Amino acid sequence: MTMLKGKTVIVTGAAGGIGRAIAEEAGHAGARLALVDSDATRLEQTAMEIRANGVAVLSLVVDMTDRLLWQESIDDIATEFGSIDVMVNNAMWVKYEPIAEVQEDVYRRQMAIGLDAVYWGVQAVTPHMIAQGSGSIVNMTSPASVHGIPNGSVYAAIKGAISALTRQCAVELGQKGIRVNAVAPGPMPTPGTMSVVDEQGWEKRLATSPLGRLSTPEGVAKVVVFLASDAADCVNGDVLFADGGRSISKM
Numbered sequence: 001m002t003m004l005k006g007k008t009v010i011v012t013g014a015a016g017g018i019g020r021a022i023a024e025e026a027g028h029a030g031a032r033l034a035l036v037d038s039d040a041t042r043l044e045q046t047a048m049e050i051r052a053n054g055v056a057v058l059s060l061v062v063d064m065t066d067r068l069l070w071q072e073s074i075d076d077i078a079t080e081f082g083s084i085d086v087m088v089n090n091a092m093w094v095k096y097e098p099i100a101e102v103q104e105d106v107y108r109r110q111m112a113i114g115l116d117a118v119y120w121g122v123q124a125v126t127p128h129m130i131a132q133g134s135g136s137i138v139n140m141t142s143p144a145s146v147h148g149i150p151n152g153s154v155y156a157a158i159k160g161a162i163s164a165l166t167r168q169c170a171v172e173l174g175q176k177g178i179r180v181n182a183v184a185p186g187p188m189p190t191p192g193t194m195s196v197v198d199e200q201g202w203e204k205r206l207a208t209s210p211l212g213r214l215s216t217p218e219g220v221a222k223v224v225v226f227l228a229s230d231a232a233d234c235v236n237g238d239v240l241f242a243d244g245g246r247s248i249s250k251m
């Protein structure tokens with residue numbers, strides 16, 4: 001595959017789950033990768049395994065909730081690779097609980113990585129993309145941006161904001177040659193979701209899937225690479241639901 005040949009692609013939250021699959025797929029599509037995560041051990045493992053396939057990989061252990069460190073890291077990536085063509089904002093930390101039980105530290109931790117880090121990341125990456133007259137940003141949102149999920153109030157608020165931010169950025173940055181889109185994956189087991197969804201929860205999600213199966217990191221990664229690539233050069237401000245039709249189903 002050559003959809004991202006010669007492009008520099010940042011993937012946040014790349015140490016595991018969907019982020020790792022996106023990194024693998026983008027590498028397979030010919031990209032040079034800047035992989036960002038706060039989990040040093042898992043990130044190094046991922047970087048090592050992708051490098052073994054001949055892909056150029058820069059790994060950056062960054063707590064993206066540290067705004068200055070995160071923004072400086074983006075400049076470092078531009079210096080190292082000479083350009084930034086694609087940014088995939090994927091990193092997240094989630095905790096599901098009833099609104100009445102949400103403590104401020106848990107609320108702020110989710111907001112800090114789910115929304116603030118995306119905002120400041122976009123702010124830092126756009127000057128590089130504007131300078132080269134092109135770029136593609138893909139944000140990970142969720143079906144929770146358009147319908148309620150059990151005990152997911154903070155998560156839903158974040159993902160609603162990410163979808164709105166995607167549309168805003170698409171309008172504001174489109175004239176600079178930067179496309180901004182989002183992907184809303186259906187539910188699937190990842191390190192993150194395994195910590196908040198129990199067996200009964202997975203059974204329920206499976207039973208309400210029109211395709212009779214859950215989404216997969218690999219399937220979502222293909223959608224992200226498509227949106228990031230020039231194959232989607234007329235797509236801007238879209239939220240693509242990669243959820244097998246679950247969110248438009250009454251099952």
Ligand SMILES: NC(=O)c1ccc[n+]([C@@H]2O[C@H](COP(=O)([O-])OP(=O)(O)OC[C@H]3O[C@@H](n4cnc5c(N)ncnc54)[C@H](O)[C@@H]3O)[C@@H](O)[C@H]2O)c1
Pocket residue numbers: 012013014015016017018019036037038039062063064065089090091092093094113140141142143184185186187188189190191192193
């Ligand atoms: N898995 C699903 O079912 C699902 C469904 C819809 C949307 N999504 C979205 O897709 C994205 C990926 O989901 P996932 O399930 O693979 O997530 P995950 O929790 O398995 O992985 C998230 C990654 O982000 C990293 N991270 C967390 N806090 C960080 C910080 N402060 N700085 C840097 N890195 C940090 C973690 O170390 C981890 O590697 C998320 O945005 C999520 O909301 C997932």
